[in-house]
Amino acid sequence: MRAATSTRQADADSGVGAVDTHCPYCALQCGMTLSPAGRASVRVRPRDPSAGGLCQKGWTSAALLGSPARLTTPLVRDGGTLRPANWDEALGLVARKIKEIVAERGPDAVAVFGGGGLTNEKAYLLGKFARVALGTSQVDYNGRFCMSSAAAAAHRAFGLDRGLPFPLADLDGADAVLLAGANPAETMPPFLSHLRRAMDAGGLIVVDPRRTPTAERAALHLAPAPGTDLALALGILHAAVADGRLDHGYVGDRTTGFDEAWRVAAAWWPERVERVTGVAAADQRRAAAILAEAASAYVLTARGAEQHATGVDTVGAWINLALALGLPGRRGSGWGCLTGQGNGQGGREHGQKADQLPGYRRIDDPAARAHVARVWGIEPSALPGPGRSAFELLDALGTADGPSALLVFGSNPVVSAPHSSRVGDRLAALDLLVVADIVLSETAGAADVVLPITQWAEEDGTLTNLEGRVLLRRRALTPPPGVRTDLEVLHDLAVRLGQPSERFPADPETVFTELRAASEGGPADYSGVTWDRLRAGERLHWPVPVGPASIGPVPVGPVPRQPGHPGTPRLFLDRFAHPDGRARFVAVDHKGPAEPPDEEFPLYAITGRVLQHYQSGAQTRRVEELRAVVPEVYVEVHPDTARRAGLDDGAAAAVVGRRGRVLAKVRCVPSMRPDVVFLPFHFPGAQRANLVTNPALDPVSRMPEFKVCAVRLSPAAEREDG
Numbered sequence: 001m002r003a004a005t006s007t008r009q010a011d012a013d014s015g016v017g018a019v020d021t022h023c024p025y026c027a028l029q030c031g032m033t034l035s036p037a038g039r040a041s042v043r044v045r046p047r048d049p050s051a052g053g054l055c056q057k058g059w060t061s062a063a064l065l066g067s068p069a070r071l072t073t074p075l076v077r078d079g080g081t082l083r084p085a086n087w088d089e090a091l092g093l094v095a096r097k098i099k100e101i102v103a104e105r106g107p108d109a110v111a112v113f114g115g116g117g118l119t120n121e122k123a124y125l126l127g128k129f130a131r132v133a134l135g136t137s138q139v140d141y142n143g144r145f146c147m148s149s150a151a152a153a154a155h156r157a158f159g160l161d162r163g164l165p166f167p168l169a170d171l172d173g174a175d176a177v178l179l180a181g182a183n184p185a186e187t188m189p190p191f192l193s194h195l196r197r198a199m200d201a202g203g204l205i206v207v208d209p210r211r212t213p214t215a216e217r218a219a220l221h222l223a224p225a226p227g228t229d230l231a232l233a234l235g236i237l238h239a240a241v242a243d244g245r246l247d248h249g250y251v252g253d254r255t256t257g258f259d260e261a262w263r264v265a266a267a268w269w270p271e272r273v274e275r276v277t278g279v280a281a282a283d284q285r286r287a288a289a290i291l292a293e294a295a296s297a298y299v300l301t302a303r304g305a306e307q308h309a310t311g312v313d314t315v316g317a318w319i320n321l322a323l324a325l326g327l328p329g330r331r332g333s334g335w336g337c338l339t340g341q342g343n344g345q346g347g348r349e350h351g352q353k354a355d356q357l358p359g360y361r362r363i364d365d366p367a368a369r370a371h372v373a374r375v376w377g378i379e380p381s382a383l384p385g386p387g388r389s390a391f392e393l394l395d396a397l398g399t400a401d402g403p404s405a406l407l408v409f410g411s412n413p414v415v416s417a418p419h420s421s422r423v424g425d426r427l428a429a430l431d432l433l434v435v436a437d438i439v440l441s442e443t444a445g446a447a448d449v450v451l452p453i454t455q456w457a458e459e460d461g462t463l464t465n466l467e468g469r470v471l472l473r474r475r476a477l478t479p480p481p482g483v484r485t486d487l488e489v490l491h492d493l494a495v496r497l498g499q500p501s502e503r504f505p506a507d508p509e510t511v512f513t514e515l516r517a518a519s520e521g522g523p524a525d526y527s528g529v530t531w532d533r534l535r536a537g538e539r540l541h542w543p544v545p546v547g548p549a550s551i552g553p554v555p556v557g558p559v560p561r562q563p564g565h566p567g568t569p570r571l572f573l574d575r576f577a578h579p580d581g582r583a584r585f586v587a588v589d590h591k592g593p594a595e596p597p598d599e600e601f602p603l604y605a606i607t608g609r610v611l612q613h614y615q616s617g618a619q620t621r622r623v624e625e626l627r628a629v630v631p632e633v634y635v636e637v638h639p640d641t642a643r644r645a646g647l648d649d650g651a652a653a654a655v656v657g658r659r660g661r662v663l664a665k666v667r668c669v670p671s672m673r674p675d676v677v678f679l680p681f682h683f684p685g686a687q688r689a690n691l692v693t694n695p696a697l698d699p700v701s702r703m704p705e706f707k708v709c710a711v712r713l714s715p716a717a718e719r720e721d722g
């Protein structure tokens with residue numbers, strides 16, 4: 001099989017053949033065929049137009065492959081500016097500085113920050129590099145900002161987290177779908193093809209403070225005040241129970257904790273919820289009726305529900321509703337989370353998270369530590385414990401107790417982290433900042449050493465999409481001279497730090513083979529997945545164990561047993577993953593946003609995405625077709641609110657909050673709530689939405705409250721210091 005791939009590779013590089021692969025951006029991971037006719041001319045075609053094709057980001061994704069913005073040589077800071085260097089100098093400098101810092105302050109003085117776009121192999125090797133080569137506990141990643149609240153809520157309710165615990169195609173048969181805080185019409189447009197039946201049946205319910213393009217398609221749009229989604233979920237649950245729609249048989253047979261959860265929800269009757277959320281009581285009852293009366297119904301949550309200081313409880317409230325209606329763990333219905341980043345699912349399973357080891361194991365579990373240490377060839381006692389979560393890690397950089405060196409892979413926290421001026425200050429306080437990237441992102445621009453790496457179409461690797469299916473993303477082009485893969489960078493650095501070469505393989509298939517062994521027996525068990533099975537087109541949703549006899553000691557190196565497990569497209573059909581097999585209702589109550597509006601800052605600011613840009617925009621802002629459509633940040637605001645602030649459509653505004661101000665063009669949108677402004681977060685410098693966002697963290701997931709903070713609006717010329 002490998003020979004066949006090599007042939008395809010040679011063909012692709014010479015412009016003769018085509019390579020089937022996947023989009024570099026979001027978690028839908030749409031299939032695409034690349035036909036390279038040279039680096040500057042790569043034809044992109046959707047592999048499955050009937051599944052919605054590609055969005056504008058996917059169609060234009062090849063533009064960066066030949067972009068002049070591409071980094072092709074390492075850069076080293078010298079006298080305040082970055083200058084070109086060779087790899088030997090750059091890696092030698094990084095290794096020497098790390099050794100000095102560790103000798104002086106210990107291994108936790110060096111931190112690692114990863115990303116939800118990294119392949120499974122990179123996420124795995126990055127976590128291993130941090131724990132073994134550096135010996136640090138200080139490793140986390142930007143997925144903490146995206147999906148960690150849904151993951152924690154799913155663990156709590158079901159004992160296991162997989163974004164969609166059912167295949168995406170199951171949604172095709174849905175008569176009713178409630179989307180809580182999701183805007184797939186912009187974030188992943190082809191996903192809408194799976195909601196056609198629900199839309200045609202009048203069963204699409206969208207919960208969003210804005211009338212988004214997704215809400216436009218809904219039969220019922222519920223627009224709660226920002227930060228009140230949990231109260232709304234309680235109101236709909238109350239309406240469902242009061243109107244006799246509770247699935248008593250399911251609740252009795254498959255769940256525990258309903259009585260405690262109901263004790264809270266009983267106090268949130270729809271009229272009371274209307275006063276808090278602004279959503280009419282009749283609409284809450286209608287939502288409950290649509291879901292309960294549908295033959296096939298789903299509740300799906302996304303960032304709008306999660307990115308709160310109460311994100312875990314908010315997602316938990318939506319899960320409670322789904323459980324009350326008897327949806328999860330039944331064919332043709334369920335609850336799921338729409339994962340965002342390209343490998344948002346796999347990225348949270350293989351050990352780049354502060355509290356995890358590969359296979360979705362907990363780092364504080366002695367059995368998990370023993371298993372992974374055996375695969376890595378070290379003593380369990382040599383494994384560090386849990387480290388700081390993403391924002392706490394960034395916030396500690398350069399402080400007396402915090403790390404003084406940071407290595408960043410696949411992330412741009414200068415733009416994407418909350419309270420970004422604080423993050424910029426912390427990065428500036430470091431003794432060493434190393435960034436591996438394909439372009440000079442805002443974070444790379446602040447680095448001491450920048451390492452140019454390959455991008456998606458120039459390397460092989462696996463990703464796990466939003467339905468927990470493992471995909472092989474294939475190389476279609478030879479990388480430009482001068483760049484290396486992240487795996488090669490980690491290998492080279494590990495060797496310079498004194499590790500045996502074979503402990504950090506740079507070949508992705510070899511890394512995946514080791515990942516299989518490390519994940520075996522864990523919640524996210526990949527031990528039965530092989531690249532050959534993926535090359536053969538098998539659709540494998542984890543867990544994919546190698547077989548019942550395999551649980552036990554695992555040898556280092558290739559897994560010798562023959563995998564044949566068909567994978568697990570649908571979780572929980574027989575039992576949930578808690579020891580008693582039952583799902584948990586959790587009693588959750590409404591608290592409201594951590595920073596409510598007041599006299600000084602009377603408006604809610606909410607943040608989100610636009611169709612043309614992805615995450616911090618480091619890639620998509622460099623694609624001309626996308627930049628031409630949305631070149632800069634804007635602030636959506638109701639015309640009356642703009643007028644009161646002395647602003648017209650198109651005017652330059654300052655969106656001012658307690659932590660900073662964002663300069664943005666006014667976009668008057670009559671459907672906006674008068675108490676809300678909206679900022680997309682893809683833009684740099686003074687246009688960063690995260691200059692105002694609140695880093696208040698959820699106590700369980702440690703996810704920041706990106707979705708709501710208090711601001712005021714004024715003409716951009718206003719002096720904030722006067």
Ligand code: SF4
Binds near residue numbers: 026055187
């Ligand atoms: S929906 Fe996501 S995966 Fe599909 S083409 Fe668009 S960005 Fe790429």
